[in-house]
Amino acid sequence: MKTPSPSVIPAETSIVLSKDLGNLIKNARKASNIPIDQAAMLCGVSKQFLSDLEHGKPSIQFEKAVAVALQLGIELIARPRGLSALKSGNGVER
Numbered sequence: 316m317k318t319p320s321p322s323v324i325p326a327e328t329s330i331v332l333s334k335d336l337g338n339l340i341k342n343a344r345k346a347s348n349i350p351i352d353q354a355a356m357l358c359g360v361s362k363q364f365l366s367d368l369e370h371g372k373p374s375i376q377f378e379k380a381v382a383v384a385l386q387l388g389i390e391l392i393a394r395p396r397g398l399s400a401l402k403s404g405n406g407v408e409r
Contacts, residue, residue, distance in 0.1 A: 330391070334371030336380060341369040343387040358386045 330336050344354045355365040360379055368375050368383060384391055 332371065333368075333373045333375065336384070336391075337369045337371040339389060340365075340380075340384055340387060343384075343389055344369070347387070354387070358383045 328335065328339055330339070344351065347354075349357070351365055351369070352362045355362040358365065360368075360383060364375070364379060365383065368380055381391055
């Protein structure tokens with residue numbers, strides 16, 4: 316599978332909602348000019364799963380989502396923000 320060029324994928328993107336990850340994956344797939352059905356096959360997931368992922372469905376399977384991201388050239392990295400966001404109430408609402 317053709318990996319999107321680095322200029323197409325932002326150097327750093329905050330993922331707060333499933334929709335954020337979905338948009339990143341969709342943009343990477345489109346930048347590679349790969350139709351959704353072909354990308355799903357290459358990533359080992361169903362077309363429905365990839366569509367749900369790209370549309371930000373919150374109940375997608377995390378491990379599959381990470382595998383798709385990696386296959387499309389996206390590395391997901393977590394880093395601590397610090398406890399100040401939690402103490403001040405600026406954390407993500409659930």
